[in-house]
Structure formats: structure tokens, C-alpha cells
Amino acid sequence: MTARAIALLLAIVLLATVPVWMPGIYYVNVASQILIYAVFALGLNILAGYGGLVSLGHAGLFGIACYATGYLLQLGFGHAFAIVAATVVGVAATAIFAVLSLRASGIGFIMITLALGEILWGLAYRWISLTGGDNGINVKTRPEPFGLSLADAGHFYYATFVVFVIAIATVAIFARSPLGAALMGTRDQPRRMNALGYHVLAIRFWACLFSGLLTAWSGILFVYYTQFISPQTLSLTSSAEVLLMVISGGAGTLLGPVVGAALVVIVKTVVSGFIERWNFLLGAIFVAIVILMPEGLVPGSVRLWRLAFGRRTRKPAAVPETKP
Amino acid sequence: MSFYLVLTVNSITFGGLLFLLSAGFSLIFGLMRIPNLTHGSLFMIGAYVGATLVVGMLGVKMNFWLAALLATLAVGLIGALTERLLLRRLPGNELAQVLVTLGLSFMAADFCLMVWGGDPLSVPTPAGLGGFARLGVMVFPLYRLAIIAIAAVIAVALWLLLDRTRLGAMIRAGVDDPDMARVVGIRVSQLFTIVFALGAGLAGFAGIVGGPILSVYPGLDQDMLPLALVVVILGGSGSLLGSFVGSLVVGFIYNFGQALLPELAYFVLFLPMLLVLLLRPQGLFGRHVP
Numbered sequence: 001m002t003a004r005a006i007a008l009l010l011a012i013v014l015l016a017t018v019p020v021w022m023p024g025i026y027y028v029n030v031a032s033q034i035l036i037y038a039v040f041a042l043g044l045n046i047l048a049g050y051g052g053l054v055s056l057g058h059a060g061l062f063g064i065a066c067y068a069t070g071y072l073l074q075l076g077f078g079h080a081f082a083i084v085a086a087t088v089v090g091v092a093a094t095a096i097f098a099v100l101s102l103r104a105s106g107i108g109f110i111m112i113t114l115a116l117g118e119i120l121w122g123l124a125y126r127w128i129s130l131t132g133g134d135n136g137i138n139v140k141t142r143p144e145p146f147g148l149s150l151a152d153a154g155h156f157y158y159a160t161f162v163v164f165v166i167a168i169a170t171v172a173i174f175a176r177s178p179l180g181a182a183l184m185g186t187r188d189q190p191r192r193m194n195a196l197g198y199h200v201l202a203i204r205f206w207a208c209l210f211s212g213l214l215t216a217w218s219g220i221l222f223v224y225y226t227q228f229i230s231p232q233t234l235s236l237t238s239s240a241e242v243l244l245m246v247i248s249g250g251a252g253t254l255l256g257p258v259v260g261a262a263l264v265v266i267v268k269t270v271v272s273g274f275i276e277r278w279n280f281l282l283g284a285i286f287v288a289i290v291i292l293m294p295e296g297l298v299p300g301s302v303r304l305w306r307l308a309f310g311r312r313t314r315k316p317a318a319v320p321e322t323k324p
Numbered sequence: 325m326s327f328y329l330v331l332t333v334n335s336i337t338f339g340g341l342l343f344l345l346s347a348g349f350s351l352i353f354g355l356m357r358i359p360n361l362t363h364g365s366l367f368m369i370g371a372y373v374g375a376t377l378v379v380g381m382l383g384v385k386m387n388f389w390l391a392a393l394l395a396t397l398a399v400g401l402i403g404a405l406t407e408r409l410l411l412r413r414l415p416g417n418e419l420a421q422v423l424v425t426l427g428l429s430f431m432a433a434d435f436c437l438m439v440w441g442g443d444p445l446s447v448p449t450p451a452g453l454g455g456f457a458r459l460g461v462m463v464f465p466l467y468r469l470a471i472i473a474i475a476a477v478i479a480v481a482l483w484l485l486l487d488r489t490r491l492g493a494m495i496r497a498g499v500d501d502p503d504m505a506r507v508v509g510i511r512v513s514q515l516f517t518i519v520f521a522l523g524a525g526l527a528g529f530a531g532i533v534g535g536p537i538l539s540v541y542p543g544l545d546q547d548m549l550p551l552a553l554v555v556v557i558l559g560g561s562g563s564l565l566g567s568f569v570g571s572l573v574v575g576f577i578y579n580f581g582q583a584l585l586p587e588l589a590y591f592v593l594f595l596p597m598l599l600v601l602l603l604r605p606q607g608l609f610g611r612h613v614p
Contacts, residue, residue: 054418100598103605107359107418111553112601115594118550122590129587236546240361240426247423279434286427287410290420294413 016161019154032157034265035164036221041245041257042171043214048243049252050180051207052187054110056239057117061097061212063124063234065090065219070137070229079143087216094212098205117239125231136230139223150224160221167214172254174210183207248289250296259297326462331579337468339575340475344530345548346555347482347567348523354499354562355519358411361425363527364549365432370399370528371540372440375447388450396529403524407517429545437542447535467536474533479568486564495519499562554597560610569608
């Protein structure tokens with residue numbers, strides 16, 4: 001067994017038993033939040049990291065799944081139907097999103113997705129007859145799969161953990177698949193990929209849909225976690241936060257988004273209990289990351305580790321360059 | 325009838341403010357290819373700094389226009405420092421640029437909340453412009469007309485700067501083809517600092533000038549940034565005429581939308597942007613697709 005496999009096994013065991021060793025429900029809930037945002041960040045990482053398409057409107061897609069779940073439950077549908085339908089709605093919305101925004105890449109893509117996200121926020125905020133406006137929508141109950149009530153914090157954590165494992169496994173498989181390699185090709189050399197006969201637009205479109213699927217799942221988890229959805233969830237700040245999770249952890253790496261999610265959620269929930277100006281602190285952390293580890297925490301730490309302890313013969317992993 | 329006329333004046337006023345905000349944003353975007361997501365924060369900082377000086381929170385109470393000038397200079401300096409110290413290190417790296425500008429806007433928002441608190445700050449209308457202008461039976465607030473005049477003057481000044489001066493020619497060359505501009509001996513990196521400071525200063529100026537209408541409150545930055553974005557996408561990046569037309573269009577849609585279709589105001593605002601994206605992705609007056 002290699003050190004890598006042991007570390008992986010240890011991490012899985014530790015994560016799977018969080019409700020057992022975590023002191024108190026509060027921290028179990030923080031862990032659930034981290035995993036929910038990790039799924040969200042993994043979804044965005046497909047686009048921003050592997051695809052080089054930085055979306056600043058993903059909170060809108062996240063929110064659509066949330067609202068779809070909440071609205072359908074409000075209408076009296078069952079949990080299973082609401083979850084499936086919200087997934088479909090989320091992916092369909094992503095498809096529309098993709099058709100509009102994939103006309104551009106680079107900064108243009110950032111701008112368009114930002115604007116689309118703002119439209120969705122505006123709709124959620126103003127279309128009061130559908131969304132309840134600022135009052136939001138309450139979700140009264142959590143589902144009970146196989147008779148296991150998710151109202152319990154620990155049980156809910158397990159459900160989140162299962163989704164997280166599925167998400168990270170599919171992303172890992174995707175990154176090694178031909179489609180994933182092609183996507184990274186379109187990120188680094190779109191014109192060359194085109195010349196080689198790849199359909200750049202189609203590859204990016206499928207990447208968008210995959211990203212939308214994970215985003216929708218995280219949205220559904222989120223709405224069941226908070227049991228409430230309001231326009232705040234769709235705001236630019238939320239989009240920015242999840243993008244910052246991806247970039248600060250390390251875009252285009254598997255673990256980066258997870259580390260970034262943990263960083264942001266911990267500063268937001270735990271550190272904010274001790275420091276009033278946590279927003280300032282978070283901003284300062286981001287600026288510091290850009291200055292000290294522009295490639296993100298995970299690849300940056302790996303680089304420092306190799307610099308300190310690595311064998312001199314092996315070159316550090318090349319950081320993928322993103323070009324407009 | 326008078327309802328629509330008042331709405332029209334309000335729309336042009338708001339369009340004028342948006343022009344001040346987005347002209348710099350558009351130039352920064354067009355010249356440096358940087359999505360400057362601090363632009364809303366610069367607007368808000370300008371408004372807060374100016375308001376502090378006007379209201380006299382620091383013990384010095386000063387003339388509105390002097391305060392506006394100082395706020396403009398202060399925000400311009402912030403912009404120049406941001407460019408020199410941070411953005412300069414990250415050419416072509418959009419992810420890092422987004423991370424750093426968003427990080428700064430988080431810091432700015434929290435800083436303003438810390439210094440000025442959560443209550444909105446109202447800015448008094450400058451002396452002499454508090455009244456109304458009568459035109460037959462119609463009555464217009466003088467200050468709104470003044471904003472239109474200011475925006476028009478600055479638009480002409482910017483146009484002269486860009487179209488008639490050596491510096492303007494260099495900036496235009498930088499927007500069109502930065503590499504070639506460098507080859508012919510233009511110090512593009514120096515232009516970056518100048519344009520960034522200019523754009524930031526204009527945003528700060530817009531903030532304080534808009535103060536008496538919009539007032540100053542936490543979250544102002546996030547209200548303004550998307551509007552600037554829409555203007556730039558509508559008008560095309562790096563084009564002054566584009567920002568001008570785009571600002572007016574957005575000003576009209578925003579005001580009429582809020583008055584006539586309050587539930588869908590935001591949606592209506594972004595609809596023309598989507599149309600432009602679909603039919604003319606480089607924007608109405610843009611030269612290249614961003």
C-alpha cells in the first residue's frame with residue numbers, strides 16, 4: 001500500500017465517521033455545510049478549473065435547484081419527485097445558461113455568466129408571486145430515505161457525505177476520461193483542438209451540463225439543510241464565494257475545491273464567532289493567496305512540499321496555464 | 325404625460341451617472357482585459373469619502389464640489405495603487421484577477437461597514453442646486469439637470485482626451501492591439517496605471533455625485549457593479565461611444581422598468597443585453613469579441 005492510498009483511506013474513514021468523533025451537533029452541521037459547498041465547488045471546478053470557463057453566475061443555477069425543490073414541496077409533491085424534478089430543472093437551466101454564455105470565452109464568459117446570475121437573482125427577488133420575494137420559501141420537512149429520518153444532524157451528514165463521495169468520484173473519473181482530457185485541451189489550446197477535429201463548443205456544452213448536475217445536487221442538499229431558500233442564496237456574493245473556493249483551493253485540481261470550501265465555510269461560520277470583521281479577513285486571505293500562491297492552496301502546498309522534501313530529480317508538477 | 329416626462333429626465337440622469345461609472349470600467353476592460361470587479365466598491369468608496377467630507381463627520385465641513393474633487397483623487401489613488409501593487413503581477417491570469425478584485429471588494433465592503441456603519445448616509449444636495457427649474461407647467465429638480473450637464477461635459481472631455489490628444493491615441497492603440505502598440509514604442513504598462521487611475525477616479529466621482537440621489541448605503545457596490553457590466557456588454561468594451569449609448573439605454577430601461585413593471589424590472593434590464601449577446605456579441609460599438 002502506498003502512502004497515497006493510506007492517506008486516502010484515512011481521509012475517507014475520518015470523513016465517514018464525523019458524527020461519531022465530532023464534539024457536538026454544531027460542528028457536525030459545519031461539516032455538512034463544508035461538504036455541500038464542496039459538491040458545489042466541485043461542480044464549478046469542472047468549468048472554471050478543467051474548462052477554463054470562469055462562471056460568476058453559478059449561484060443562480062444553485063438557486064434554481066433550491067427554488068424548484070422548495071416550490072414543488074410547497075405545491076404538495078413528495079420528496080422523491082421534488083428531488084428528481086429539481087435535478088432536471090437545474091440541468092435544463094444550465095443548458096440554457098450554456099447556450100447563451102458559451103458564445104464567449106475568457107472574460108466575456110465571466111461577464112455573461114455574471115449577468116445571467118443577476119437576472120436569476122432579480123427574478124427570485126422581484127417575482128414575488130412565485131418565489132415569495134424576500135420572505136423566501138420554507139421547506140418544512142427533510143426526506144426519510146429507507147425510513148432514516150434526516151431531521152437528525154448526524155443522519156443528514158451521512159446523506160451529504162454519500163452525495164459528496166459520488167460527486168468527487170465522478171469528477172475524478174471525468175478528469176481522467178477522454179472527455180475530461182478534451183476539455184482541458186480546449187482550455188489550453190482551443191484553436192489547436194478545433195484544428196484537430198474536436199468540437200470545442202460541444203465539449204464545453206457537455207462540461208456545462210455536468211457542472212450543472214453537481215450544482216443542482218448541492219442546491220437540493222442546501223435547501224434541505226437550511227430548510228429555507230431566499231434570494232440571498234442567488235446573489236453575486238454567493239457566486240463569488242463559490243468561485244473563490246475553487247480558485248483559492250486550486251482550480252483544476254480534484255482536492256482544491258474541497259479545501260477551498262472548507263476554508264471559506266470555516267471562516268464564515270466558526271471564525272466569525274470570534275472575529276467580527278471576518279469578511280475583511282476572508283478578503284485579505286484571498287488577496288494573500290493570490291500574492292503567495294497564485295495557483296491555489298493545494299497545488300501551492302504541493303509545490304512547497306516538493307521544494308522542501310522532494311527528490312531533486314523530479315520536476316514539480318506543471319501548473320496549467322489559463323489563457324484567454 | 326408629465327409622469328413620462330419626469331421619468332425621462334430621471335432616466336437620463338441615471339444614464340449620466342452610469343456613464344461616469346462605466347466609461348472607466350469599459351476602458352479598463354478594453355485596454356487591460358481585466359474584469360475589474362472592484363468597480364462597484366470604488367463607486368461606493370467615492371460616495372462614502374465624499375459624503376464624510378460634505379457632512380463634516382471628521383470635523384471639517386466642506387463645499388460639495390471640493391469634497392467631490394478630493395473623493396475623486398482619493399479613489400483614483402486607490403485605483404492606481406491597486407494596479408501597481410496587485411494587478412500588475414497577474415497579466416493574463418483571469419482566475420487570479422477575479423480572485424484578487426473580488427477579495428478587495430469584500431475587504432472594501434467590510435471596511436466601509438466598519439467605518440460608516442450599516443445605516444444609509446444621506447448626502448445633502450449642493451448649495452444652489454436644491455431648487456427646481458420650471459418649464460411651463462413642468463417642474464424639474466435642478467440637481468438632476470446638473471448631473472446631466474456634468475455627465476455631458478465629462479463625456480465631451482473624455483472624447484477629446486481619447487480622440488484628440490497623444491495620450492488618447494496611445495490608449496486607443498493599446499485597446500486595439502497591445503502587442504503592436506508595444507512594438508512601436510508605446511509604454512503600454514504605464515498606460516495601464518493611468519487608465520486604471522482615471523477609471524477609478526471617475527467611478528469615485530460618480531459615487532459622490534450620485535450621493536444626493538441614491539444616498540450611500542452598504543450594498544451600494546453590488547447594486548452598481550452589474551449595471552456597469554450590462555452597459556459594457558451592451559455598448560462594447562473599450563468604446564466610449566458604446567458606454568455612452570449603453571448607459572442611456574440602461575438608464576431608460578431601469579427607470580421605466582421600475583415604474584411600469586416593478587416585478588420584472590431586473591429581468592427587463594438584462595433582456596436587451598441578452599439580445600445584443602445573441603445578435604452582436606462584440607457589443608453595439610465594440611471592435612472585438614471580449
